[in-house]
Amino acid sequence: MTRSTFPFRSLLGISAVLVLSISAVLAHASSPNEYDVKAAYLYNFGLFVQWPAAPEPDAAFTICVFGVDPFGKVLDRTLAGQSIGSQSTIPRRISNPQDALGCRILFVSSSEENNVKQFLSSLGKTAVLTVSDMPQFLDRGGMIQFMVVNNRVRFEVNLAAARRAGLTLSSQLVKLAVTVETSLPPEK
Amino acid sequence: MLVSAAALVLASGAFTAYTWLTFRAAMVEQLSVQARIIAFNSASALLFNDPVSAQKTLGALGASPSIVDAAIYDNGGGVFARYWRGRKSLIKAFPQISKSQTEAHWYTHGELSLARRIEPQGKPLGVVLIRCELGELTTRLEGYAAITAAVLAACLGAAVLISAGVHRSVSVPVIRLAETARLVSRDKNYSLRAAATGSRDELDFLIQSFNGMLEEIQQRDASLQKAHDELERRVEERTGLLHAANKELEAFSYSVSHDLRAPLRHISGFSKILAEENRDQLNADGRHYLARIEEGARNMGRLVDDLLSMGRISRQEVVRRPADLNLLWQEAWERLQPEFEGRKIEWRIGALPAAECDPGLIKLVFTNLLSNAVKYTRRRECAVIEAGQITVDGEDVIFVRDNGAGFDQKYAHKLFGVFQRLHREEDFEGAGVGLATVQRIIHKHGGRIWAEGKVECGAAFFFTLVPRKPSRPKPANSVSS
Amino acid sequence: MIHAAVEILLAEDNPSDVELTLRTLKRSNLLNTVHVARDGEEALDFLFCRGPHAGRDFAAPKVVLLDLKLPKVDGIEVLEAIRADERTRLLPVVILTSSREQADVTSSYKLGVNSYIQKPVDFEQFQETIRQLGLYWLVVNQPPSEG
Ligand SMILES: Nc1ncnc2c1ncn2[C@@H]1O[C@H](COP(=O)(O)OP(=O)(O)O)[C@@H](O)[C@H]1O
Ligand SMILES: [Mg+2]
Numbered sequence: 017m018t019r020s021t022f023p024f025r026s027l028l029g030i031s032a033v034l035v036l037s038i039s040a041v042l043a044h045a046s047s048p049n050e051y052d053v054k055a056a057y058l059y060n061f062g063l064f065v066q067w068p069a070a071p072e073p074d075a076a077f078t079i080c081v082f083g084v085d086p087f088g089k090v091l092d093r094t095l096a097g098q099s100i101g102s103q104s105t106i107p108r109r110i111s112n113p114q115d116a117l118g119c120r121i122l123f124v125s126s127s128e129e130n131n132v133k134q135f136l137s138s139l140g141k142t143a144v145l146t147v148s149d150m151p152q153f154l155d156r157g158g159m160i161q162f163m164v165v166n167n168r169v170r171f172e173v174n175l176a177a178a179r180r181a182g183l184t185l186s187s188q189l190v191k192l193a194v195t196v197e198t199s200l201p202p203e204k
Numbered sequence: 205m206l207v208s209a210a211a212l213v214l215a216s217g218a219f220t221a222y223t224w225l226t227f228r229a230a231m232v233e234q235l236s237v238q239a240r241i242i243a244f245n246s247a248s249a250l251l252f253n254d255p256v257s258a259q260k261t262l263g264a265l266g267a268s269p270s271i272v273d274a275a276i277y278d279n280g281g282g283v284f285a286r287y288w289r290g291r292k293s294l295i296k297a298f299p300q301i302s303k304s305q306t307e308a309h310w311y312t313h314g315e316l317s318l319a320r321r322i323e324p325q326g327k328p329l330g331v332v333l334i335r336c337e338l339g340e341l342t343t344r345l346e347g348y349a350a351i352t353a354a355v356l357a358a359c360l361g362a363a364v365l366i367s368a369g370v371h372r373s374v375s376v377p378v379i380r381l382a383e384t385a386r387l388v389s390r391d392k393n394y395s396l397r398a399a400a401t402g403s404r405d406e407l408d409f410l411i412q413s414f415n416g417m418l419e420e421i422q423q424r425d426a427s428l429q430k431a432h433d434e435l436e437r438r439v440e441e442r443t444g445l446l447h448a449a450n451k452e453l454e455a456f457s458y459s460v461s462h463d464l465r466a467p468l469r470h471i472s473g474f475s476k477i478l479a480e481e482n483r484d485q486l487n488a489d490g491r492h493y494l495a496r497i498e499e500g501a502r503n504m505g506r507l508v509d510d511l512l513s514m515g516r517i518s519r520q521e522v523v524r525r526p527a528d529l530n531l532l533w534q535e536a537w538e539r540l541q542p543e544f545e546g547r548k549i550e551w552r553i554g555a556l557p558a559a560e561c562d563p564g565l566i567k568l569v570f571t572n573l574l575s576n577a578v579k580y581t582r583r584r585e586c587a588v589i590e591a592g593q594i595t596v597d598g599e600d601v602i603f604v605r606d607n608g609a610g611f612d613q614k615y616a617h618k619l620f621g622v623f624q625r626l627h628r629e630e631d632f633e634g635a636g637v638g639l640a641t642v643q644r645i646i647h648k649h650g651g652r653i654w655a656e657g658k659v660e661c662g663a664a665f666f667f668t669l670v671p672r673k674p675s676r677p678k679p680a681n682s683v684s685s
Numbered sequence: 686m687i688h689a690a691v692e693i694l695l696a697e698d699n700p701s702d703v704e705l706t707l708r709t710l711k712r713s714n715l716l717n718t719v720h721v722a723r724d725g726e727e728a729l730d731f732l733f734c735r736g737p738h739a740g741r742d743f744a745a746p747k748v749v750l751l752d753l754k755l756p757k758v759d760g761i762e763v764l765e766a767i768r769a770d771e772r773t774r775l776l777p778v779v780i781l782t783s784s785r786e787q788a789d790v791t792s793s794y795k796l797g798v799n800s801y802i803q804k805p806v807d808f809e810q811f812q813e814t815i816r817q818l819g820l821y822w823l824v825v826n827q828p829p830s831e832g
Contacts, residue, residue, distance in 0.1 A: 192248055
């Protein structure tokens with residue numbers, strides 16, 4: 017357990033101002049805007065995943081929102097000036113499933129609940145971390161699902177889904193999950 | 205005894221202090237490692253605002269019984285998670301760590317506190333604080349102190365007992381041995397011996413060695429004395445032989461002076477008479493040969509005289525007196541005046557110093573050098589003869605220079621040998637004894653003499669009258685053997 | 686010859702020196718008063734009328750020219766004997782020798798020699814020395830009055 021295995025090791029260039037603002041968000045997680053917290057978490061997830069190498073070194077780390085965007089400007093504020101590894105983070109809204117291929121983290125809006133299963137299986141083994149706050153997201157093949165427990169935003173993870181996509185979630189992240197799913201949902 | 209006790213006390217004090225410092229350092233290190241582990245494991249909890257997870261992480265501290273309490277603070281200074289053992293303690297305010305540091309520790313009332321920033325890759329998320337009691341350290345230290353004290357007491361007691369015994373069996377013989385050594389070195393009496401203890405131990409061995417050494421010194425003294433006596437006897441013998449040889453030499457030169465001069469006088473006398481009384485019977489050739497006979501006799505007479513005087517000078521002791529060299533030069537000059545009457549000579553005589561020397565002998569030196577200068581400038585329309593004093597490398601050097609026939613510098617070293625001449629008899633008559641005599645006189649004074657010359661350009665002779673002060677480089681042109 | 690008043694006693698063993706000295710004295714018109722002794726013993730016999738000269742009446746010469754290196758009795762011993770005898774105590778003695786040795790010179794003067802002459806190798810100088818010597822001791826110098 018030394019620093020050298022710390023998953024943040026490649027994390028550089030987060031400006032102090034933003035970190036402070038994130039901290040402020042964290043300190044008041046139960047404060048009115050739930051999506052402020054979720055936006056920060058979306059970014060934080062990126063810090064605890066072992067990502068496959070980027071196709072181009074200076075390519076952006078894209079965090080996408082699929083479907084009706086519940087974040088609004090919050091996500092753009094949260095990601096502005098941040099980076100994961102050497103890649104700076106940018107938000108992107110997509111409405112076309114094919115566009116998800118360019119994403120690293122994909123937030124699937126609840127508006128897409130009806131065809132999410134189909135959408136997720138269409139991603140196949142693409143290395144995209146899928147996150148959503150819709151119920152049964154993990155059962156439908158998602159990787160991280162937000163939930164609110166005691167007024168706090170928490171999450172569940174499905175390690176098997178992540179592993180299938182070639183992603184490894186850090187134990188530091190996993191230990192915070194409310195439940196940890198280790199098997200894939202049965203194919204139907 | 206006192207010294208060894210002091211040393212023991214000091215040593216145990218130092219040992220205890222060292223132990224204390226080492227334990228403290230180890231304690232801090234141990235706490236630091238724990239703080240690092242917690243900082244690492246609580247980073248994600250802070251990021252995802254999960255105090256329960258952070259608390260679980262802190263809970264791992266339960267494995268260390270000495271840790272009293274611990275806390276994780278978020279960046280705002282609020283307590284994010286905490287841990288305590290036994291009674292719930294008051295966690296102090298957000299610990300301040302100076303900007304340049306990531307970790308700090310301090311001591312309060314038997315407790316050690318350590319705070320560490322939680323800042324993965326330099327991004328501050330919060331601070332972890334751990335407190336532990338030093339009870340363990342104190343207990344261990346007390347244990348050590350007790351052991352040390354016990355050992356110290358035991359050592360001192362043993363030392364007292366041993367020293368009493370040692371005094372009888374060691375100190376007394378050693379003191380006696382030292383007394384013997386003192387007497388030996390005071391009186392130089394190497395026949396003394398230290399009394400043996402008869403105990404066949406190291407001390408007895410020491411005493412025997414000491415006695416053996418005395419024995420050796422005594423023997424060496426004796427053989428040294430013997431060698432010395434032998435040497436003395438031999439020196440006496442040699443001195444006797446030398447004296448005899450000297451006597452013989454004196455007798456020899458005495459008889460030379462008598463026996464060689466007489467026949468020369470006869471040759472000279474009778475050839476003169478022959479030339480006077482039988483002049484008419486002799487033709488020009490006969491008269492010429494007669495003249496050569498006379499000349500030969502005269503030359504040989506001079507040779508004999510020179511040789512004899514050189515021998516006499518060699519045997520003569522140098523008697524140093526303060527003398528004015530100007531005066532000696534003047535006297536030599538006057539004595540030689542007949543030799544250069546009618547000659548045109550320009551004299552350039554500088555001031556000569558006063559010197560401690562044998563005036564008679566130095567006058568002879570001047571006489572010889574001057575007579576040479578006069579002789580070898582004979583062919584010069586206007587001869588120039590100089591004398592004076594110069595300083596070379598801090599040494600007073602006296603010189604006599606002329607602008608005469610000179611000589612080849614290649615042969616400069618030969619000038620001072622007996623009968624060594626650089627000019628032909630028909631050019632310049634001479635026996636080749638003068639400079640040899642001069643050199644002997646200078647060497648007897650401890651000085652050096654050397655010459656510089658150039659054919660048809662003149663010659664210069666330099667000499668000193670006192671031994672050179674050590675550590676001066678020898679001038680390249682000096683001839684002094 | 687025995688009756689003639691001897692003015693110079695020449696003690697010299699070397700015949701060449703005798704000849705040269707006599708010739709010089711003769712040139713200076715001093716020859717007829719010279720008696721030559723060929724060794725120290727003969728010189729003393731002559732002086733003190735002993736041995737072959739037993740019949741001679743004692744008469745001291747005006748000067749003794751004495752070589753130092755003489756057979757039998759050497760010059761210094763002759764000088765000692767002369768100085769030891771009451772009759773010849775004040776007799777002028779000139780040492781005439783080849784030796785220039787300081788030791789000889791000193792001991793001669795200690796024994797009261799009147800002159801110490803080193804015979805020069807050069808004949809002309811020699812002649813001059815002898816001439817002046819004869820003149821001085823025979824003509825110029827008044828013998829000290831006896832008694
Ligand atoms: N002033 C001089 N100039 C030239 N040559 C000299 C001078 N003095 C001495 N010499 C040389 O040194 C030799 C030895 O000198 P010295 O011993 O006095 O003997 P001598 O003068 O009798 O020949 C001389 O024969 C001569 O060749
Ligand atoms: Mg000379």
